[in-house]
Amino acid sequence: MLTGLLIVLPLVAALLVFLTKGNTARSLALVASVAEFALSLFVFFQFKNDPTANTLSLNCTWVQSMGIKFAVGLDGISLLLVLLTTFLVPLIILSSFKNEYHKPNAFYGLILVMQMALVGVFTANDGFLFYVFWELALIPIYFICLLWGGDDRGKITLKFFIYTLSGSLFMLIGLIYLYSHTGYGSGIRSWAINDLYTAGRSLNVDQQSAVFWMIFLAFAIKMPIFPLHTWQPDTYVVAPTQGTMLLSGIMLKMGTFGVIKWLLPIAPLALEKWGGTAILLSTIGIIYASCIAIAQKDFKRLIAYSSIAHVGLISAGILSANQQGVQGAVIQMLSHGVNVVGLFLIADILLRHTGTRDIDKLGGIRNMNGQFSVLFLIILLGSVALPLTNGFIGEFLLLNGVYQYSAYMAAFAGLSVILGAVYMLRGYQKIMLGEKPSTGIEFGSLATSDKVVLITICAVIIAFGVYPKPLNDLAEPAVKALLSNMK
Amino acid sequence: MKGLLIISGLGILAMLAEIFKFKKLLFPLVLLGVLAAYVFNFMEWNNPLNIAAFDNMIGFDKIALAFSGVILATVFFWFIMANDYFENDTNMVDHVSLVLFAVVGALMLTAFKNMTTLFLGVEIMSIPLYVLAASKKKDIKSNEAGFKYLIMGSFASAFLLFGIALIYGATGSFDLMQIQAAVSNHAAGGMPVFFYAGVIMLLIAMLFKVSAAPFHFWAPDVYQGSPTVITALMSTVVKTAAFAAILRLFLIGFSGVSEVWSTILPIIIALSLVIANFSAAMQINVKRMLAYSSISHAAFMLMVVLANVRSNATLGALLYYSLAYSIGSIAAFGVLYNVTKKGDESFDAFNGLGKRNPLMAACMTIAMLSLAGIPITAGFFAKYFVFAIMIGTAYKWLLILAILTSAVGVYYYLKVIISMYFRTSAETEEVHIELSQKTVIILTTIITLALGLVPGFVAEMFSF
DSSP: OHHHHHHHHHHHHHHHHHHOOTHHHHHHHHHHHHHHHHHHHHHHHHHHHOTTOTTTOEEEEEEGGGTEEEEEOOOHHHHHHHHHHHHHHHHHHHHTTTSOOSSHHHHHHHHHHHHHHHHHHHHBOBHHHHHHHHHHTHHHHHHHHHHHOOTTHHHHHHHHHHHHHHHHHHHHHHHHHHHTTOOTTTOOOOOBHHHHHHHHHHSOHHHHHHHHHHHHHHHHHHTTOTTSOTTHHHHHHHSOHHHHHIIIIIIHHHHHHHHHHHTTTTOHHHHHHHHHHHHHHHHHHHHHHHHHHHTOOBHHHHHHHHHHHHHHHHHHHHHTTSHHHHHHHHHHHHHHHHHHHHHHHHHHHHHHHHSOOBGGGOOOHHHHOHHHHHHHHHHHHHHTTOTTSHHHHHHHHHHHHHHHHOHHHHHHHHHHHHHHHHHHHHHHHHHHSSOOOTTOOOOOOOOHHHHHHHHHHHHHHHHHHHOOHHHHHHHHHHHHHHHHHTO | OHHHHHHHHHHHHHHHHHHHTOHHHHHHHHHHHHHHHHHHHHHGGGOOSOOEETTTTEEOOHHHHHHHHHHHHHHHHHHHHTHHHHHTOTTHHHHHHHHHHHHHHHHHHHHBOBHHHHHHHHHHHHHHHHHHHTOSTTOHHHHHHHHHHHHHHHHHHHHHHHHHHHHHHHHSOOBHHHHHHHHHHSOTTOSOHHHHHHHHHHHHHHHHHTTOTTSOTHHHHHHHHSOHHHHHHIIIIIHHHHHHHHIIIIIIITGGGHHHHTTTHHHHHHHHHHHHHHHHHHOSBHHHHHHHHHHHHHHHHHHHHHHHHHHOOOSHHHHHHHHHHHHHHHHHHHHHHHHGGGSOOBGGGGTTHHHHOHHHHHHHHHHHHHHHTOTTSHHHHHHHHHHHHHTTSSOHHHHHHHHHHHHHHHHHHHHHHHHHHTSOOSOOSOOOOOHHHHHHHHHHHHHHHHHHHOTHHHHHHTOO
C-alpha cells in the first residue's frame, strides 16, 4: 500500500502542477517532492522494523486474462534506489530556481511524472509493469530535453529516443519469451517476478543466452555500455541541467538496477557463458570514456564521459555476480547519483556566472569565491573516490568484486580510478586555480538555492563516507538473497 | 444484422433529403442512425439466434458483430469529425449517402457467408470510395486519386472474381461452409490445381484492399490526393472491414489449405514492414507518411492472421489492433485535417502547434505515441498482443524485423511531435478548431488512453 502511495503521490502532484501557472508551479513541485521524500523516509523506517510488512507492498490485478498484475513491493536494493530518487528530485527542483524556464508548470509537472515512473521501475514486481514504467520514464525526459534543451536538440533527442526505445523493444521480446515459459505444469501464465525467475532458470543455455542479450541490450543502452553509448554525451550536453541530472543521477540507475534485479536471477547459465564478454565491454567503456574525458574542453561533456566510465565499473561489478561486486554496485549507484547531480549543478553554475563551460576560458575562480571552490572540491573528491568520501566504499567493493572474477579485468577497471583523478583534477585545476584568464570573467556569490543544494550534497558525501553502515545494512541482506537465488 | 439494415435505410434516406428538403436535419439524423445501429449491433451480442439470413448469404456471428462494432464506432466519430467537409459542399447529400453505402459494404464484409456477398461487399464498399476520393472536383490530385483508385481497384476486383470463379469450378459452391467442407473432404493436395490458383487470387485481391506490399502502390497517391476526411475513412473503416473479410475467408473458409496461402504471408509481411517504414521515414507530406504507416500497421495485423493459422493464437489481438488503430487514426486525422486546411500538408504545417493550440498538440502527441506503440496507449497493447502471439510461432525473425522497423516508425511519428513543439512557425495566431471537432479529437484521445489502461476489456471480450 505504502509503495503504491509512493507512486501515486508524484502523479497527483504532477497533475496539480500542470494546472498551476508561473512560479507557483515550482513551489508546489518542491513541496510535493519534499513530501514524497518524507513519505519515503517513513517507508524506510517501516521497512527497518519489518521488511516483510504487508503495508509495504501492493498487489492487484490489471489484466486478468494475461496474468498482468499491478504488483509493487520493496527489498533492500529497491528501497535504496527509491530513497535516492526521492532525495534527488527535491534537490533537482531546487537547483532550477535560478533558471527561468518558459511554461514552468509543464516543466515541473514532467519532472514529477518522471519521478513517478522511476519509483515505479524500482518497485515493480511484475515484469509487464516493469516494462510499462520503464517506457513511461522515457516520455517525460524526452519532452524535457526537447522543449527546454539547447541547440540542435531536435535531432539529438530523437536519436536518444529511438536508441532507447529499440533497446526496450528487444527487452519486451525477451520478457514475453520468459512469460511464454511460465506456468510450467499449471498452464497458467504469469508475469510475477518470481515466476519469471523460475521460467528463466528452466531454460537451457542457448535460450538463456538469447534472453540475456535481448534484455541486456535495453539495460546496456540505458546505462550506457560501450559501444552503445553514442547517444549519451550529446543528449547530456543538450538537455537542460535538470534533465541531465535526472538522466545521469537516476535514470542511468534504471539500467544497472535492471541488471541486478531483472537479469542476474533470470539467466545464471547465460551469465556464466557471456558474463565475461559483457564485463569486457564494460571495461573497454571505462578506459575509452576516461581517455575521451581527459581531452574534453566543455566541463558538462567531461562529466558526461566520466559518467560512462563510472557506470562501466558499476556494470562490471554487477556482472561479476559476487557479494562484493553487487553490493559495491548498489552503494556506488547511490554515491554516483548524488555526486553527478552535484557536478552537473556546478557546470550549470559556471555557465550561469561566467557564460561559458569551456575549461580553457575559465580560471582563478577560487580567488573570487572561496566557498564555491570548497564545495566543488568536496564533490570532486567524492567523485574520484577519495577515502572518507561516499565514493570510496563503493569503488573499493566494486574493484574487489571484479578482482574476484578476474585479476586482469580488475587491473584495467582500476585504471578508472587513476584516469578519473586525472580528468577531474585537471578540470578543477584549470577552472578554479591559476590566474584569471585575460578575457576576464566575473564570479559573484552563490544564490541561496544553489548553496542549499551543494551543501546538502557535500554533507551526504562526507556523512556516508565516514559512516556507510546504514547503506550496507540495507544492501547486504538483499544482495545475499539475490545471489542465493541464482544458485 | 439490424445495424446493417439501419445503415442501408439511412443511406437511402440521405438521398431523399435533397428532394424533400430536410438537408438541415440530415446530419443529426445520420448521427442518430449510426448510434442506433451501434446500439442494435451491441444488443445482438448476447443473442445467438438469427445468425444466418437471406438463405445463408450473410450472418452476424460474434466475430462479425465485434468488427461491425469497431466500424460503427469509428464511423460515428468520423461523421462528427467530417461535418464541415459536408457543410461547404453543394453535393453534400450525395456524399453523405455515398459514405453510408461504403459503410454498408464494410459491414457486409464482416459478415458474409457466401462468395457472392463477399464480392457485393467489396464492390459496395469500394465504388462509393472511388467517387469520394475524387470529390474535390477541381483539384487535379483528387481526380488523380479517384482515377488511380478506380483502375487499381477494378484490377483487384477482377482478381477477386476470377478467384471466386475458379473456386466455384473446383468445389461447385459459393457457400463458405460448403467450400470449407469440400476442402476438408479431400486429402491433402487432392484439390485441382486451379483451386489453389483461385485461393491465391483471392489472397492477392484482399491484400490489395488492405494495401500490403507489394500491392500497395496505389495507397500513397490515393491517400494523398483524396480529401483528408476521406483518407481517414479509407485508412480506418476500409482496413478494418478488409481484415474482417480476410479473417473469415482464410481462417474459416480456406483453413483446410492454410499451408498454401500462409506460406507467402511471411514474405508479404516482411516486405510491407520494410518498404512501408523506410518509405514513410522519407516522406515530407504527412498524409503520405500516414499512408505508408498504415501499410506497416496492416503488416502487424497480418501477423496475427499468420500466428493464428500456424499456432491457434487468439483473434482478439486483431480486433484490438483494428480498434486501437482506427481510434488513434481518427484523432490523428482530425488534427491533420484542421492543421492542413490552408493547403500545406507537409510536416511544416505542424510547426509551432504546441504554442498555437496546445490542447490539439497534446492530442496529436498521444495519437502519434499510440501509433508508434508507446505505453500506456492503446497502440502499445496492440503491438504487445501481436508480439506475445508471434513469440509462440516459428517466425521469430519476423518479430525481430518488426521491432527494428518499429524503431524506424518511431522516427517519423516523432517528427510530427518535433515539428509541433520544437520548430516555430511564421504564423502565430491560434489554430481555430470547431467545438464538435475538438470534442471528437479529445474523445478519441481519451479512448486511446483508456484502452491502454484497461486493455483487458476488449481483449477478453473476444478470446476464442
